[in-house]
Amino acid sequence: KGMIKSVVSDSQPFKSEEAGELDADSNTYMLKPMEPEQMFDGLDLYQYIEGQYTVLCLGMDEEGLNTDIMMLAQFDLNAAKINILQIPRDCYVGPEYTKAEHGKINSVYSDGVNEGSTPVAKVANCLKDLFGIPIDAYIGIKCTDVPPVVDAIGGIPINVPYDIIYEADKIIYKGEQVLDGQHSEWFVRFRHDYLEGDIARIRAQRIFLAAGMQKVKNLGTLKVLSIYPTLKQYPMSDLDISEIGILCDFAQTVPMENVAVRMVPGEDLSPGDINNYYGYSIHKQETVD
Numbered sequence: 001k002g003m004i005k006s007v008v009s010d011s012q013p014f015k016s017e018e019a020g021e022l023d024a025d026s027n028t029y030m031l032k033p034m035e036p037e038q039m040f041d042g043l044d045l046y047q048y049i050e051g052q053y054t055v056l057c058l059g060m061d062e063e064g065l066n067t068d069i070m071m072l073a074q075f076d077l078n079a080a081k082i083n084i085l086q087i088p089r090d091c092y093v094g095p096e097y098t099k100a101e102h103g104k105i106n107s108v109y110s111d112g113v114n115e116g117s118t119p120v121a122k123v124a125n126c127l128k129d130l131f132g133i134p135i136d137a138y139i140g141i142k143c144t145d146v147p148p149v150v151d152a153i154g155g156i157p158i159n160v161p162y163d164i165i166y167e168a169d170k171i172i173y174k175g176e177q178v179l180d181g182q183h184s185e186w187f188v189r190f191r192h193d194y195l196e197g198d199i200a201r202i203r204a205q206r207i208f209l210a211a212g213m214q215k216v217k218n219l220g221t222l223k224v225l226s227i228y229p230t231l232k233q234y235p236m237s238d239l240d241i242s243e244i245g246i247l248c249d250f251a252q253t254v255p256m257e258n259v260a261v262r263m264v265p266g267e268d269l270s271p272g273d274i275n276n277y278y279g280y281s282i283h284k285q286e287t288v289d
Helices: 002-007 105-111 119-131 143-152 181-189 198-219 221-226 241-252 284-288
Strands: 052-060 067-076 081-086 137-142 156-160 164-167 170-172 175-179 259-263 266-274 277-282
Touching (some): 052 119, 105 119, 119 137, 137 143, 221 241
Antiparallel strands (some): 052 067
16 A cells, blocks of 8 residues: 555546546446355445446557557456456447448547547447446557557566567567567557458457466566556556556456456458448347357
8 A cells, every 4th residue: 555655646647638538327237136245345446336347448559549459357356357358449330339431449439429428438338338338447558658568567478379470570489488568569469461360369469468467467566556657658547546556456366267358259241241341240149148
């Protein structure tokens, strides 16, 4: 707690003014009632659903216009689990949510139709409509800000499953290694040589996510918070550093086998199906199941 207090020097530590705030959520979410002895006690954060805290995680392109990485990270406090839902950027959502001609979900941030909401609220409202999952908070980062963040935590130990030729002179070779910030950006952004394009990239990002979570767990909460002054200029979030510390403390108690990562099920749309663009069609029943 002393470390948390020592690094909090202003009331708005992150650049949330770029993305804005989330809208208030008036929906009613129903879960199976739990006995008092099953309830987690001690996470001092407001939750739309008691015992469940969900953070919208966004990875932005260079211009900060499109959300090319989208995930919902659900902290299941009662079961001591973390559930992560990966949302392909090419999911078709149509004119109900975006003015972009291609109708893809990654454009809702900058081209969302609800002019009364902030960019991040447009995304959150779209996801709440699609999946019925409340969103308590958000955090986002531009792809160009990945290198300094990774370097600040000392790199990501990872077993790269195959050679990655990001560009002719930008190569990541197969095998166990520690990726620095620049190589980490190449790893999470690479997709052009994958037969499945963005879907294959999402699977690669899952490998990186697991390695990154393990690195943060090994560092511990106090070490993560100690580098806060270096990191605070990069993320966009409505979480302050003390709230991130609370979530980090909980994550330290969750073994990696209790972390589940899933992708929204669906299939590719061919050009001609929707406005002559490639896209991704969500399988509704499989998603519900």
